Amino acid sequence: MSECNNINNDKKTVRVNGREYRWPVQPTVVVCFDGCDPEYIDAASKAGLIPNIDSMRSSGFASKALACMPTFTNPNNVSIVCGVPPNVHGVSGNFYFDRETGKDVMMVDSTPVRAPTLLAAFSRAGAKVVAITAKDKLRKALGKDLDGIAFSAEKANEATQAENGISNVEALVGRHAPDQYSADLSLFVLDAGIKLLETHRPDISYLSLSDYVQHKHAPDDPAALEFMVAVDQRLGKMLALGARLGIVADHGMSDMADAEGNPRIVYLADRLSAAFGADKCRVICPITDPFVRHHGALGGFVRIHLLTPDIDIHEVLAFVRAIPGVALALPRDEVCLKFDVADDREGDIAVIATKGVALGAGKADHDLSQLSGTRLRSHGGLTEQVVPFITSIPVKANPTHRLRNFDIFCAVLNEAL
Amino acid sequence: MSECNNINNDKKTVRVNGREYRWPVQPTVVVCFDGCDPEYIDAASKAGLIPNIDSMRSSGFASKALACMPTFTNPNNVSIVCGVPPNVHGVSGNFYFDRETGKDVMMVDSTPVRAPTLLAAFSRAGAKVVAITAKDKLRKALGKDLDGIAFSAEKANEATQAENGISNVEALVGRHAPDQYSADLSLFVLDAGIKLLETHRPDISYLSLSDYVQHKHAPDDPAALEFMVAVDQRLGKMLALGARLGIVADHGMSDMADAEGNPRIVYLADRLSAAFGADKCRVICPITDPFVRHHGALGGFVRIHLLTPDIDIHEVLAFVRAIPGVALALPRDEVCLKFDVADDREGDIAVIATKGVALGAGKADHDLSQLSGTRLRSHGGLTEQVVPFITSIPVKANPTHRLRNFDIFCAVLNEAL
Structure with missing residues (x-):
């Protein structure tokens, strides 16, 4: 496991899974931009459509990073909130076949997560922590042991104080929970994050989007570019609200069809x-x-x-x-x-x-x-392993450190890798 | 970069490329078993031909480790003596094409090595250090800044005190420098290491073999098994002389011919x-x-x-x-x-x-x-990346640490990874 160095010992720190994190000095938001292959950033940037991301890239820190194998949503989201790869936390996919019992085991709750998350650790050390996911399948895993707010856009209408640390999410965001197959599922996550930044002022927010758009649209499709604009505007709002931002992806995305459009x-x-x-x-x-x-x-x-x-x-x-x-x-x-x-x-x-x-x-x-x-x-293979890694603040990076997507909390909190 | 922990602070340590190594407490020998795919160990062990390696595996530490990409001799030997991957030391193959000058650059001397070796660091801290290679192409790189003995079997007859820290190597070993295309090229390296253990008692020896046998012979070929016997006997001699041993390989080896024997x-x-x-x-x-x-x-x-x-x-x-x-x-x-x-x-x-x-x-x-x-x-690809990693002493290993071949000095000196 890599270690974060350059910790300022005057500050309070939290140590999770062998890594030490500085206490947030401003509201810190990490966005897991599901399925955001670097090509989506490139296409939208070339079209001049994402000024906030471009500004982060020029005045903060921007690189490419490696996602975890297999390049699926659950293993990578859990890696990001644990700060370590899947051999430590155990989540290997959306489900797995248990060799001992001969049964399929779905990984849709927190049971298979066998490492603490830094979200839980910070919340238990007194930080105000928020985790919002697009689909509810991830919410239980990411909200494991979290003493804070954790809900999904998909089931925003079902959130309760007892289960999610919050209720009336639809009223907070100002619209109904979106369809689970829609671009709005991700935008709802971001809008909820913005509203909570305004009202609740969390120390740490983790916002995990859906890759519905990227599965359907290539980077230069109008629908993909439109989605990039919508995301970028919301990131701009968070920056205007004084948030420190980190953006990373769980995996990239590849076209898997032939010249005639048939899947290969x-x-x-x-x-x-x-x-x-x-x-x-x-x-x-x-x-x-x-x-x-x-x-x-x-x-x-x-x-x-x-x-x-x-x-x-x-x-x-x-x-x-x-x-x-x-x-x-x-x-x-x-x-x-x-x-x-x-x-x-x-x-x-x-x-x-x-x-x-x-x-x-x-x-x-x-x-x-x-x-x-x-x-x-x-996605799922080696081809979709390269993802964007962007922060709104400069980060002192070791040029020989192999940057991983699960280094993002280390980067935004410690300003060093 | 990974860090070695569990350092006993009462002991003298040497820090190289961000890693800390304990001073050797007994003569310590690392063998780079060139081209030793794990299958060679398996085949010889099943045939009962390598009792010394088997004994190390049962009473010391044995695992598989990852070699560096590309899986060639020079990048991996240099990684092993530097304790870090090629992005730190810069050696990417036996030669490379310089984009700036448009020229091919051979990597047969120390010029392309841009990180210190731990052999040099220990020698300058007062340790008696020996580096013996099969081919002379590696000797200059591995002997960079080394204040000790460094020579090759190939040019054993040309070794001088001024250039190599030793002369009369053929007399020491008791035979002529072997042909560069022979199994004896590797055995000469081991025999010279044994003689120096007896006479010079180095604190640290690095013995780098040749993959001549593995390129020619599959693991269950009689010639490969015979070579394994010869190597194992020499390892036994080193153990009997009180040496602490670490064995690792620079790369594995794959058959690349079709059913008719034609190369693919x-x-x-x-x-x-x-x-x-x-x-x-x-x-x-x-x-x-x-x-x-x-x-x-x-x-x-x-x-x-x-x-x-x-x-x-x-x-x-x-x-x-x-x-x-x-x-x-x-x-x-x-x-x-x-x-x-x-x-x-x-x-x-x-x-x-x-x-x-x-x-x-x-x-x-x-x-x-x-x-x-x-x-x-x-070899050269991902297929030949898995290599044996064996030490004569138990090693406290972190089960989530991805074991690399360049961790071998850390393992034998620190007894922990």
Whole structure:
């Protein structure tokens, strides 16, 4: 684990998961800009549409950082609020296959999170802390042990003082909770954050958006640019309210369709069944959750579990590696070593696609009609590992430190990496 | 950069490149077992041929570790003696193409090494330090600023007190300097290390072998097993002489031939010339050095430099990514972020092969006749990144620390990671 240095010992600090964080000196807001590939920033900046982000980039700090593997929402959001990679906190995807029990385990609450979050640590040290997520699936994980406010835009109308530390969120924001498949789901998160900055003045806010827009629209699509404008305006409001800002993403986003617009998919479970027999292997697509309409549960990373002792892992590895569209197929010990993931939450083999290719289980497992005619855009692999890392304040960075997205709280609080 | 903790402050320590090392409490020997894929250890151990290594594994510490990218000899040897990855010390291969001057720069002396080595730091703090390499190409880099003994097996007969801190090496070892293409090149290094342990009693020895055997022989080949026996016997002698041992490798080794035994090669320069025109791109194979007979300058990692401003990097990236046998093609900023390599020593694009495939420049650039009928075995890519990491003493390891081959001195000196 990396350590933050240059701590000013005159100040109060909080130590979480081996890292030390300075007490916020002004309201500090970290935005997890879900699915914000650097190309979205580049396209909007070139079009002159994001003056607030541009201003942060020129007068604060801007770089690219590495997201955690697999490049999915849950492992990366949890990494950001814990300040450490998935092998420490254990969240490896939206769900995983428990080798001990043979059961699928959804990671939609705080149970699989086995490290403390810095949000909880700061709240228990007396800071006013707010966590707002787009989808409710993340709220319980990010709000684990949090003595503060934690709610989702998706279920804003259900927030209660007892469960969320706040009620009447719709009245606060001034509109109804948005549809879970909408650009407004993210904007509602930002608007709620702004309102709380005005009224509650939290020391630390964590605002986690949705990648609905990025799954549907390429960076230069008018709808994507319009969304960037809307986000940028809200970031400007937070800066005007005196907030210190950090922006990072959980993962990038890649087009996974061919010239005709058809999705480029390797159905790995079907291939394995044909080669080794049915029910020998289980293919887990850890992007799967109850909300798959915008990506059909297809991404650039899947796990293979070998279900019977008669199947030879070396044969399966060789077979999978020979499939066009597969970049890497790694046994469990190697994927753990390379990507800091948790051994007990991995399969026997991790498979990572080449750029522009999606990996699926069986053809029957994925409902492509839900894509409703748009090109498949998704994430999960190495290709979507590079994300923006932008703060409103200058940060003293060590040029040989490999910048990770989960360094963002260290950067905005400590002003040094 | 990772930091070593658990330093006993009662002891003298040496701090190099941000890491602190305890003064050796017994003669400490680190062996860089060139090209020792974990499969060589596994095969020899299963055959019961390496009792000393097996004993270290059971009573000391044994794990797998990650080598540095690209998985070549020079970047990894320099990383091991510096305790840090290539972005700190700058050595990116056996040679590189200088973008500023347009010239190829060989990395066979100490000029490209821009970080201090811990060998030099310990020697200047008063320790008796010895560095012995197989090939002389590495000796100058590893012996940089070293106030001690540094020579190569290859040029053992030329060692002088003035240049190497020792003379009459052949007399010391009791035989002539071996052929540079021989298993004995490595054994001579070990035998010289043993003789110096007996006579000179160095505090720290670094013994860097050659991968001649591994390039020619698969792990279960009799010649490979015989070599493992010879190495293991010499390690046993060192242990009997009271040495504390650490064993690590610079890279693994992969078979890159098809079922018929023909090498599987993507000639990238030829492909690029056909697609974009001659002289638009320069393909650099950083495995190339004056000693290529055993691998034909073919490995799993090459760099592409774009030579004219009219060539579009996005088109080249898309073209290269679509070639079967290519796992990843990454622009410079992404390869630096992902693999801790030095920006000014990278090309415009780094290309990494899939397992079992070699990347070359043009067909005319590689003399396959030198392979003399053996299957192509080589390294350079992600596939050869996992290496053994074994010490003769127990090491207190943090289970969430990503073990790197350049942690080996920290492990043997500090007994903790």
